[in-house]
Amino acid sequence: MAGGASIAVNSVAVDSQFNVYAGDDYSHVTKLDSNGKQVWQWTALAPVLSVGVDSNFNVYASDYSNYVTKLDSNGKQVWQWTAPDSVHSVAVDSQFNVYAGDASGQVTKLDSTGKQVWQWKAPNFVHSVAVDSQFNVYVSDNSNYVTKLDSTGKQVWQWKAPSVVYSVAVDSKFNVYAGDKSNYVTKLQTANQ
Template sequence: MFKHTKALMVATIIFSCMFLCCGEDEVSHEYKFVLAWGSEGTEDGQFQNPHGIAIDSQNNIYVADVENYRIQVFDSEGNLLRSWGSQGVKDGEFQGPNDVAIDSADNVYVVDTFSNRIQVFDSEGNFLRSWGSEGSGDGEFDRPFGIAIDSSDRVIVADRYNHRIQVFDSDGNFILAFGAEGEGDGEFNHPIAVATDPSDNIYVVEYINCRVQKFTSDGTFISSWGELGSEEGQLRYPQGIALTSDDYVLVADTNNNRVQQFDTDGNFFIEFGVMGTGDGEFDHPQGIAIDSDGYVYVVDTSNNRVQKFIYE
């Protein structure tokens, strides 16, 4: 009897430990809200319909403040460092700065959507160069939207209304283009955001087809995932994408008011966010960026703010 009771007690303790460990593991593996900054307005640190976001080598945060026609730069705690830009078509002026990317020298590339060009600045906001004009030829754009830079400083642009991806060197010289309008593999319907992994594979978010497509660096189709819907792995008009240091893909599932995480083969992993205005809630999230410490920054567009998270 004593041996039986002792064995039962040991089994109970082991089971309890396993349960507690699993519980702690589940709790620890989630995206946790850290802080947020921004509100609607035109003053320093305020936003009007922000979209894109990028992070430099010092973990400074660059936000495309679309309807204020400027780029705002913050430290990782949300303190404003500087800003530049105004409405117009001259060098350093913008007509819809929808996305931003940073190269290895911390130069800043801005998609100036309605001017159909890419503008390049140093990290202080001094204009360096630009390229692009309206059209459908090589190096021309029809309302470009998303931008990313790979490990070789090639510039990848989502040429939205031409339904293609264009790739340039850092001086704006055309390298290649791929894609055409459609729903098949390698075809696009409003490509709106792009990202690259350490192997320079290219990930493209499609706004209308509600999916992510993955390509090699030369534009060869690899795989795709996603469809219209609100279940796990489904997307509703997504508009942002970023990759973690351990090769997970974060997608801003904009009209589902959440962020979904996948592996690089498109297998669903986790999601966070619901509709709302509270901490960790979203109203049409769009841009996503990840700093060198693993913090995730999400542009909460219709709430006119940036939210910061950590996975732990």
């Protein structure tokens, strides 16, 4: 896999020691070291759509079979949670809470043990979720919206993009970046919002 994958890689994440985690269409999550050598590989029940990694090197994987799975640093399953639909994006915060956005439009916050904390309903299919250092969550959906939720899952604001936003990210100053179907990346300056 290091030199080039022969299958579609749907998601990658990198940890603080430069290990890379890749989720692919063959239902694998593969950990590569900083030199690109395979460390371990775990197999999900369906193609892996999104991967995330926390500061303790635990890995979170979502797949087409509606599961979010937490793996320890050795690739062993810790817990598994079932979503209402296929989870297309996962994010993890500094307290090891996990955020899952699914095809039914649900965004779910799970605690570090995989228990549901809250759930919020987006207008449509969720493409991407991101979380900032204050535990605010940013969601993009198939209705062209980017929505900010506070740490309790309450909507703070909503911005409408010119087209479907496939990916959303947030920086350390709380600026939000939205990549859309029209080939634009839009920066939303939201530090005071």
